Amino acid sequence: MLSIPFPPVSVDPTAPASPCIRACRIDGDGLCRGCLRTGDEIACWSRLGEAERRHLMETVLADRKRERYRFLDRLREREQVGGVLHPLRHPPAGDGWNRSELDDLLPDAGALAEAAVLVGLVPRQAGTQVLLTRRTDALRHHGGQVSFPGGRVERDDAGVLGAALRESHEEIALAAVQVAPLGYLDPFLTVSGFRVTPVVAAIDPDYVPQPHPDEVAEVFEVPFEFLMSASHLHQVEMEFRGRRRSVLEYDWPGQRIWGATAAILYNLRRRLEEAA
Known part of the structure; x- marks a missing residue:
């Protein structure tokens, strides 16, 4: 069987917090298809502090993700x-x-x-x-x-x-x-x-x-x-x-x-x- 060294998975820990996954499109519910932010949240993101960004990502956006993808918890x-x-x-x-x-x-x-x-x-x-x-x-x-x-x-x-x-x-x-x-x-x-x-x-x-x-x-x-x-x-x-x-x-x-x-x-x- 093949024996191939796959490249490591790595993320820059110093990168600023952002939920953007490059699937940017506002759907009918007013939320971005990729990150689930509203247009206003996207517009003001650069003005937020790092702590504010992480709070939104770990609470507000996490709740929206659970609501939209309820089936995900079944995986x-x-x-x-x-x-x-x-x-x-x-x-x-x-x-x-x-x-x-x-x-x-x-x-x-x-x-x-x-x-x-x-x-x-x-x-x-x-x-x-x-x-x-x-x-x-x-x-x-x-x-x-x-x-x-x-x-x-x-x-x-x-x-x-x-x-x-x-x-x-x-x-x-x-x-x-x-x-x-x-x-x-x-x-x-x-x-x-x-x-x-x-x-x-x-x-x-x-x-x-x-x-x-x-x-x-x-x-x-x-x-x-x-x-x-x-x-x-x-x-x-x-x-x-x-x-x-x-x-x-x-x-x-x-x-x-x-x-x-x-x-x-x-x-x-x-x-x-x-x-x-």
């Missing part, structure tokens, strides 16, 4: 998973962790297209599930494959988080208010030339999938516990562009979960193992 792995992710305020930089595996396949780093996917964790009574999709066969990139909802970061998106939320809504009608972002995994590079940033989030279990027929053939769930077990993930050798290469694949019945999707889940599993 059993919330603290465990959240503790190993890059924080929402600091999307990870740099090349994908698998760059060395694809050096002879990819263009220069500057030519890579930015993309984002949503790794959705659904808290169910029987245990947490991971939300996955199967793409339609006609798509240009990775048609017919199992994937996370997501796609290319567009100019109007609020960064990778905004792209993941927009694409999830377009592909499977997942509303932003039903998504509680937790943090980022390490960027991953695809053979199609994308630098993908995975956004890990809790998803409201009341969400009802409505797949866009031109993009998504099926939406399904797989137990988180199954996907985080090393015994269910295998390394498969295959011939690709003139040489033998290794890809990861799960032995989940009925769906082939492999390639980039399996690698992103592997990244999460390894981070959890290293933190244990």
Whole structure:
């Protein structure tokens, strides 16, 4: 199995307190979609002292988060998973962790297209599930494959988080208010030339999938516990562009979960193992 040293998760402790996660958009309730501040609170933030900012973040905004994302408390792995992710305020930089595996396949780093996917964790009574999709066969990139909802970061998106939320809504009608972002995994590079940033989030279990027929053939769930077990993930050798290469694949019945999707889940599993 792959043995890759993932970059450390770090935050500058001297940075001023701010709840901004770069998903800036005022919703119909008058609150920013990302930080849950009102327009007035955002406008006066720079004039507040550090103690006032932290008080608002730890009380007022924390209460608003609990009210908006009531389902978040039902996610059993919330603290465990959240503790190993890059924080929402600091999307990870740099090349994908698998760059060395694809050096002879990819263009220069500057030519890579930015993309984002949503790794959705659904808290169910029987245990947490991971939300996955199967793409339609006609798509240009990775048609017919199992994937996370997501796609290319567009100019109007609020960064990778905004792209993941927009694409999830377009592909499977997942509303932003039903998504509680937790943090980022390490960027991953695809053979199609994308630098993908995975956004890990809790998803409201009341969400009802409505797949866009031109993009998504099926939406399904797989137990988180199954996907985080090393015994269910295998390394498969295959011939690709003139040489033998290794890809990861799960032995989940009925769906082939492999390639980039399996690698992103592997990244999460390894981070959890290293933190244990």
